[in-house]
Amino acid sequence: MNAPDLSPRRRAMLWAAVVSGLLLAMLDQTIVGTALPRIVADLGGPSWYVWAFTCYLVPATVLLPVATRLSDRTGRRDMLLIGMALFLAGSAVCAAAGSMPVLVAGRTTQGAGAAALEALSFLVVNELSRDSKKGAGQAAISAVMAISFVAGPLIGGLLTDHIGWRWAFLVNLPIGLVAMGLLVRALPASFGRTESRRTDVDLAGIASLVLGVGALLVALNRHQQLGDWLLPSTGGALVLGVLGIALFVRVEATAAAPIVPLRLLTDPASRRLLVAAAFATTGIYACVLLVPRWYQVDGGIDATGAGIRVYPLLLALLVGVNVGAVLVGSGALRVPLVVASAVTGAGALGFLALGTSSSGALPLVAMAVLGLGMGPQLSGLQIALSRTVAPRDLAAAMGTLLLGRQVVGAVALAAADALYRSRAASDGAASGTGWAIAWVAGAGAVVAGVALLGVRRRLPAPMPAPVPA
Incomplete structure (x- = not known):
C-alpha cells in the first residue's frame, strides 16, 4: 500500500502518531536538561552529571541513519514501533530510578529509541504527504523541532518546580502507548519497504559509525566539562573518533547496502x-x-x-x-x-x-x-x-x-x-x-x-x- 492509498482518517491517525512520537523524543532532551540539576541532587551522583547527557546524546545521534536504512528492509512501521518501545521502556526506568547508574541506563535506552522516532518521523511525513502538501508536512515537523528546542526548558522548569522531576519521564508513557496503538492500526506493515530482507545488513558500517561518531561526541562532551584535550577521555576519544569515521568511510565504499x-x-x-x-x-x-x-x-x-x-x-x-x-x-x-x-x-x-x-x-x-x-x-x-x-x-x-x-x-x-x-x-x-x-x-x-x-x-x-x- 502506498501513501496515496491511505484514507483521510488513517492519514490523520498516522499524523497524530508520528508527530506525538517526534515531540516526545525531542522535548525529552530539553525538559530533562532543565530537570537534571534537581535529579542529580536527589540521587546523589554529581560525578554522573555529564554522563546523563552523553548516554542519551550518543545513541540518539549515531543511530539516526541506522534506523532509516533498516526501515528500508523492515518497513517504517516496525522500526517506529521498536523505537517507541525502547523510548517508553527507558522513560519507565528513569522515572523509577533510585540511583544515577540506573538513570543513565534508562537514558541510554531512551536515546536509542529517540533516534528511530526522530529519523523516521521526517521520513514518514515526507512519504505520507502528496507532492502538493510536502511543504506543509515538513513545516509541521520542523515546527515540532522549534517548539521542543525552546518550550522544553520551560516545561522542564514547571514540572521540576511544581510537580516533581519524575513526571518529566512519566508523562511520556500514556502518550507513547496511544501513539503505538495508532501506528499498529493505521500504518501498513509494508509501508516504506523498498529493500529485500535477504540483503546483507551493513554490520561493519554500523559498528564503525557507532565507534567513530560515538567517540567524537564523548570527546566533545568531556572537553566541555574538563577543558583539557590532553586527557585520555577527551583527546584520546577524539583520536578514536577520527579513526572510526575514517574506517566507516572505507567500509561504506564497498558495502552492498551501505548505511x-x-x-x-x-x-x-x-x-x-x-x-x-x-x-x-x-x-x-x-x-x-x-x-x-x-x-x-x-x-x-x-x-x-x-x-x-x-x-x-x-x-x-x-x-x-x-x-x-x-x-x-x-x-x-x-x-x-x-x-x-x-x-x-x-x-x-x-x-x-x-x-x-x-x-x-x-x-x-x-x-x-x-x-x-x-x-x-x-x-x-x-x-x-x-x-x-x-x-x-x-x-x-x-x-x-x-x-x-x-x-x-x-x-x-x-x-x-x-x-x-x-x-x-x-x-x-x-x-x-x-x-x-x-x-x-x-x-x-x-x-x-x-x-x-x-x-x-x-x-x-x-x-x-x-x-x-
Whole structure:
C-alpha cells in the first residue's frame, strides 16, 4: 500500500502518531536538561552529571541513519514501533530510578529509541504527504523541532518546580502507548519497504559509525566539562573518533547496502544540501545553551522566566519554517535559502552588541532575527533534499541530514561554551553570551550560504516512488 492509498482518517491517525512520537523524543532532551540539576541532587551522583547527557546524546545521534536504512528492509512501521518501545521502556526506568547508574541506563535506552522516532518521523511525513502538501508536512515537523528546542526548558522548569522531576519521564508513557496503538492500526506493515530482507545488513558500517561518531561526541562532551584535550577521555576519544569515521568511510565504499551511500557525498547537489543543512542551524544550539543560562545567572531570573524569554526565537522559527516550506515547496531553491542565511548572519551580528549596558530588547530582537533566518532552512533543506536524491536513497539521505545536523550541533555547543568562558572571564556574562552566539551562529550561516550558492535556482520535478520489495 502506498501513501496515496491511505484514507483521510488513517492519514490523520498516522499524523497524530508520528508527530506525538517526534515531540516526545525531542522535548525529552530539553525538559530533562532543565530537570537534571534537581535529579542529580536527589540521587546523589554529581560525578554522573555529564554522563546523563552523553548516554542519551550518543545513541540518539549515531543511530539516526541506522534506523532509516533498516526501515528500508523492515518497513517504517516496525522500526517506529521498536523505537517507541525502547523510548517508553527507558522513560519507565528513569522515572523509577533510585540511583544515577540506573538513570543513565534508562537514558541510554531512551536515546536509542529517540533516534528511530526522530529519523523516521521526517521520513514518514515526507512519504505520507502528496507532492502538493510536502511543504506543509515538513513545516509541521520542523515546527515540532522549534517548539521542543525552546518550550522544553520551560516545561522542564514547571514540572521540576511544581510537580516533581519524575513526571518529566512519566508523562511520556500514556502518550507513547496511544501513539503505538495508532501506528499498529493505521500504518501498513509494508509501508516504506523498498529493500529485500535477504540483503546483507551493513554490520561493519554500523559498528564503525557507532565507534567513530560515538567517540567524537564523548570527546566533545568531556572537553566541555574538563577543558583539557590532553586527557585520555577527551583527546584520546577524539583520536578514536577520527579513526572510526575514517574506517566507516572505507567500509561504506564497498558495502552492498551501505548505511550512508557515498554517492550522497560525491554528488555535488546532495552534498551541498547536506553541508548547508548541517551548519545552517548552529545558532539554535548556541541560543538554547547560553541565553537561558545568562538570564538565570546574570539576571537572577528563575528557570521558568528564562524559558519564556527565549520565546522570540521559538515564534520566529515557527514563522520561518512555514515560509521556507511554502517557498521551497513551490520549487524555488537558491534565492530563498541564501537570503535566509543572510538573515541569520544579521541576527548573529546583533548579538555582538550585547553587553551589560545593552537594552533589554536587544537579545529578544536578535533572537527573532536568527529564528527568521534559520526557520526556512529547517524545513526548506529537507524538502530540497527529498526532491534531489533518487527515491532509493531517500531514507539514507534523511538519516544522513539529521546525523550531520546533530554532530555539527554538538560541535557548536562545545564551541559556544568555550567562546563564552573565554570572553565572560574578562568582559562579563552578557558580553560572553553575545560573543559566543554571534560567532557560532555567524559561522554556520556563512558555511551554509556558501554551500547554497552552488545549488540550482529551482528544484527538479518529483521522482516516482520506488515499488515495495
